[in-house]
Amino acid sequence: NSTNASGKQLVASVPLWTGSRQWDKFPEQQSAAIFLEQGKAYYVEALMREGGGGDNLAIGWTLPNGTLQRPIPGNRLSPISVAPCSSGACTDLDEDGVCSTEDCNDNNPNISRPGDTCNDQNANTSNDRIQNNCVCAGTLIPSTCTDNDGDGVCQDDDCNDNNANISQAGDPCNDGNANTTNDQIQSDCSCSGTPTGGGGTTTISCGNGDISITYGNGQIIMTGQAGQNYFFKVNDLDAGWASRLDCVNSSCGSSQSVSGLTNENYLIRIFNSSWAEICNETIVLSGGGGGCTDNDNDGICQTDDCNDNNPNISQAGDPCNDGNANTTNDRIQNDCSCQGTPSSGCTDADNDGVCQADDCNDNNPNISQAGDPCNDGNTNTTNDRIQNDCSCQGTPSGGGGSTTTTCGNGEITITYGNGQIIMSGQAGSNYYFKVNDLDAGWIAILDCVNSSCGTSQTVNTTNENHLVRVFSSTWSELCNQTIQVSTGDGGGGGGCTDADNDGVCQTDDCNDNNPNISNPGDPCNDGNANTINDQIQTNCSCQGTSSGGGGGNMETIACNEMTVTYGNGEITMSGPTGNTYLYKVARTSPGWEIILDCIDGSCGNSQTLSGLQNGTYSIRLFQTNWSAVCDEIVIDLTGGAFTTTSSSRSRAVVSTAEKIAFFQTPTPIRIYPNPAKYLLTIELSAYINKELEIQVVGINGAVLNTIHLDKDHSLRHQLDISQLANGLYQLRVKVPQEKGYVLQRVVVAR
Numbered sequence: 001n002s003t004n005a006s007g008k009q010l011v012a013s014v015p016l017w018t019g020s021r022q023w024d025k026f027p028e029q030q031s032a033a034i035f036l037e038q039g040k041a042y043y044v045e046a047l048m049r050e051g052g053g054g055d056n057l058a059i060g061w062t063l064p065n066g067t068l069q070r071p072i073p074g075n076r077l078s079p080i081s082v083a084p085c086s087s088g089a090c091t092d093l094d095e096d097g098v099c100s101t102e103d104c105n106d107n108n109p110n111i112s113r114p115g116d117t118c119n120d121q122n123a124n125t126s127n128d129r130i131q132n133n134c135v136c137a138g139t140l141i142p143s144t145c146t147d148n149d150g151d152g153v154c155q156d157d158d159c160n161d162n163n164a165n166i167s168q169a170g171d172p173c174n175d176g177n178a179n180t181t182n183d184q185i186q187s188d189c190s191c192s193g194t195p196t197g198g199g200g201t202t203t204i205s206c207g208n209g210d211i212s213i214t215y216g217n218g219q220i221i222m223t224g225q226a227g228q229n230y231f232f233k234v235n236d237l238d239a240g241w242a243s244r245l246d247c248v249n250s251s252c253g254s255s256q257s258v259s260g261l262t263n264e265n266y267l268i269r270i271f272n273s274s275w276a277e278i279c280n281e282t283i284v285l286s287g288g289g290g291g292c293t294d295n296d297n298d299g300i301c302q303t304d305d306c307n308d309n310n311p312n313i314s315q316a317g318d319p320c321n322d323g324n325a326n327t328t329n330d331r332i333q334n335d336c337s338c339q340g341t342p343s344s345g346c347t348d349a350d351n352d353g354v355c356q357a358d359d360c361n362d363n364n365p366n367i368s369q370a371g372d373p374c375n376d377g378n379t380n381t382t383n384d385r386i387q388n389d390c391s392c393q394g395t396p397s398g399g400g401g402s403t404t405t406t407c408g409n410g411e412i413t414i415t416y417g418n419g420q421i422i423m424s425g426q427a428g429s430n431y432y433f434k435v436n437d438l439d440a441g442w443i444a445i446l447d448c449v450n451s452s453c454g455t456s457q458t459v460n461t462t463n464e465n466h467l468v469r470v471f472s473s474t475w476s477e478l479c480n481q482t483i484q485v486s487t488g489d490g491g492g493g494g495g496c497t498d499a500d501n502d503g504v505c506q507t508d509d510c511n512d513n514n515p516n517i518s519n520p521g522d523p524c525n526d527g528n529a530n531t532i533n534d535q536i537q538t539n540c541s542c543q544g545t546s547s548g549g550g551g552g553n554m555e556t557i558a559c560n561e562m563t564v565t566y567g568n569g570e571i572t573m574s575g576p577t578g579n580t581y582l583y584k585v586a587r588t589s590p591g592w593e594i595i596l597d598c599i600d601g602s603c604g605n606s607q608t609l610s611g612l613q614n615g616t617y618s619i620r621l622f623q624t625n626w627s628a629v630c631d632e633i634v635i636d637l638t639g640g641a642f643t644t645t646s647s648s649r650s651r652a653v654v655s656t657a658e659k660i661a662f663f664q665t666p667t668p669i670r671i672y673p674n675p676a677k678y679l680l681t682i683e684l685s686a687y688i689n690k691e692l693e694i695q696v697v698g699i700n701g702a703v704l705n706t707i708h709l710d711k712d713h714s715l716r717h718q719l720d721i722s723q724l725a726n727g728l729y730q731l732r733v734k735v736p737q738e739k740g741y742v743l744q745r746v747v748v749a750r
Helices: 654-664
Strands: 125-130 135-138 179-187 189-194 202-206 211-216 219-223 232-234 242-247 254-259 267-272 275-284 327-332 338-343 383-385 390-397 403-407 414-416 420-422 433-439 441-447 456-460 464-471 477-484 531-536 540-547 554-557 562-567 572-573 582-589 591-596 606-609 615-623 634-636 670-673 679-683 691-695 703-709 716-720 728-732 742-748
Touching: 125 477, 202 267, 211 275, 211 591, 219 232, 219 267, 219 716, 242 254, 242 531, 275 703, 383 420, 390 420, 403 477, 414 464, 414 477, 420 433, 420 464, 433 456, 441 456, 464 670, 531 615, 562 615, 562 634, 591 606, 691 716, 703 716
Parallel strands: none
Antiparallel strands: 125 135, 179 189, 202 211, 211 219, 219 254, 232 242, 232 267, 267 275, 327 338, 383 390, 403 414, 414 420, 420 456, 433 441, 433 464, 464 477, 531 540, 554 562, 562 572, 572 606, 582 591, 582 615, 615 634, 670 679, 679 716, 691 703, 691 728, 728 742
């Protein structure tokens, strides 16, 4: 409400990547109506964070008369003078009072402007200072060594002492090979680049072999059957799900290619012309390099690279930062650890580069800091590690034990169990750690994202499903693991009591002395012979449905355009006159009996069943094209016969196979997050080698989206729900060759 930034407020934002001038992809992109006084100047600010791929930023507004100006024309804007950072008018990541546009290193408050002290990592120089080009350089110490090219690097350490631009490993050079890029001096002083072509491609097939996908060297080629038309979608998963190809018309043909791509993870989806999904593949694209993976494009294969996510750290001898302020000349060692030379003034008895004051054990070079492996002397623990208090502690391996998994190409280990999650990386590296409890509304139980997180983090938690994500210090995702933590012997669970060892804490357990009775909905016995279907209620009491005979009240349930009326041993299902429906009714308790299976299209708009026994009944109603009229209806019928008696309808004995064919119980699935915003992950590990149909259904029963997956689908499927409004939905997962489906409720909330 003024011409300065002091009172600025966030009015709109863009949570994920959008196309240029794509104004309405997310509701957050548009602000509420804001009153502006004619003739008065207002401060406006737009900030964009670089992610990856193409960039775009534009701001538009709607005038009082409804005219859209997208973007706002320049004649309505005038630049302002940027005040010092202390006023909050510019970006200052390290909070040193120097704006990022003027700061030589905005991640280090000690290095800001030319003239600031620094360390050029050269022992033969002194008085190291930031230069005008923001490079750190010192003055060569006189009479120390020969330096023919005057670059501050002694002849003995200089790869080319006649060229000031070529001194040490990592300096740019020209290897004379037109087929390589990113040429750099190697640790043996040779010049070598990354091959730009030849090899490095991978070919996979999907859609029962109808589609081939070849990828590598910055390109993806998708080819189907000649003469067919397909729809092609390619998304960059590491750039905010950015679309790299979206060909969904009749001219896409049988083949499409995308080139000029960066080394990222990509999702490839291919559909036939009727929108049946044929392929759903996640690939990792690399730039070639003779067929090896090279994530950071430094010309060193992943198998030989000490850190394939950082082009500056590759091999022994490369400069690094061991995180120890008491060492200098930090270098990558032969075991890929980072270690420096102790600076004068501190004691280091075990010569591990860590001063005695900071060393957990200065007589053992293998035990220095939190996260280092150790031995706690307890044979019932595993993954023993130095803790923050320098004690040695492992994870209990008894009573259900712990599980260890690796990710990040083996760089990270995750050990979980007994109410604890331990995440450990390479010594000397700093990682960011995020852990969310998926069963507790996606709540964050660890969110360590600063320079002091170190190589290892431990979190105590309860028996839940968790999402564990670990990132490098440059925010490259190394791990994305879904795990289930258990307490095993009941002694873990984040410190909760679990007397019956059913994995439910005493405070949440309806009966902590009986592992079969824990939560509302569990079966129980209310001691009343006149009730059936006894279950634990929300107040932890046990209660069943009355089985009393005769005189029961009739009840009616609306099922979209149909109604179901039941009671007194009778069920009536009715729809509008002139329509015809398919009917399936079974008694599921007591016993199991098919009551009605009318699916030949001649059942009409109404069916009545009478003379029924008391019990629980499953009712499913379909249109003649087998689309569900509404979800399955389960009723408890009272007022009927107390015993199984014959009626006007057949009561033949039902075999197990007939039960399965009539109403198959599908395998459960897991979905997360729930509530969700824009993407929903569906765990499909129970449906390997099965074709699937996934539907999103509105609260009114309307099918909003249908996706078909072939047998080659991945273990996890990510569903784009960005087009759905806030509200409650149902997710149906069905195997086309089988009857029945899995139903999950999903909440969309932004």
